[in-house]
Amino acid sequence: MSALSLRGVGRRVALPGGGHLDILTGVDLDVASGEHVAVVGRSGSGKSTLLNIxxxxxxxxxxxxxxxxxxxxxxxARRTARLRGATFGFVFQQFNLLPGRTATENVAAPLLYGSPGEFLARRATARAVLERVGLGERLDALPEKLSGGEQQRVALARSLVRRPRVLLADEPTGALDVDTGAAVMDVLEELVREDGTTLVTITHDLSVAARADRQFRLDHGVLSELRPGSVADLTAHRETV
Known part of the structure; x- marks a missing residue:
């Protein structure tokens, strides 16, 4: 059984002047537990809407x-919020770290709303996850004292601190240079592989998409699966021209 299954999913919004806009149309998607899939597409193709659904x-x-x-x-709405908090972790292009709060405090923030046990152990848990992402020496650093790659690792640790079964990454390397982005993806993939976490990555970066088990393209709200190896072949071609 798939961890996630979408059948004929559409998202339509009403326009202010009348009429409507179809952001997603008839999307079918199955993602197995522990699988990494990537969705590529241009800006405005509906990628973030798909991830939000x-x-x-x-x-x-x-x-x-x-x-x-x-x-x-x-x-x-209440059950949806509980299920979302228990099931999903989110990583975004913008790090969205709390200013004036240390790396440990930022990572511990989601545990403030967890179970009593999670709340009481929040600092120890946050420190352990920061060590897993290679920031054991930066536990008390403020966001403004961290590099872009370090900030993204803090954001990654925050998304993993409640051990989600599904991690949703929206342009996780979009604010990073190529080398730093690749290093962050190395850490991300290692952690989800260790935990058996399902990973869905939304990206316009073909080199990031090529790392996934399967790739999909979203174009004008229509999702289609790409043939195996096609993204990697295109990425290799771009690197040689």
Whole structure:
């Protein structure tokens, strides 16, 4: 059974002057537990909307979304929020770190809303995850004292601190240079592989997409799977021209 399953999912919004805009149209997607899939597409193609639906931040206006085989359409807002917090971690292009808070405090923030046990152990848990991403020497550093790559690692640690079953990464290397981005992806993939975490990456960077088990293209709201190796072949071609 797939961890995530979308069938005919669409997202339509009303336009101020009348009419509507279809952001997603008939999206079918199955992602197995522990799999890494990447979705590529140009700006405005609907990538972030798709990620928001998968992460229960938005609802489709048509179709069906199954999470662990269970339909999500009838969930109450409260149940949806609980399920989102228990299931998903999010990594964004912008690091969104809290200014004036140390790396440890930033990573511990999601545990403030966890179980009593998570709350009491939040600092120790945060430090352990920071050590896993290679920041054991930067536990008390403020965001403004960290490099871009270090800030993204803090953001990554924060997304993993509650040990999510599914990690959703929206342009995770978009604010980084090529070498730093590759290093961050190395850390990300190592951690999700160790934990058996399902990873869905949204990116316009073909070199990032090529690292996934499967790749999809989203074009004008329509999702299609790319043939095996096609993204890697195109990336290699670009690097030689």
């Amino acid at each position: 998968v992460g229960l931040l938005d609802r489709p206006t048509s179709g069906q979304y199954l999470l662990d085989g269970r339909p999500t359409a009838e969930l109450s």
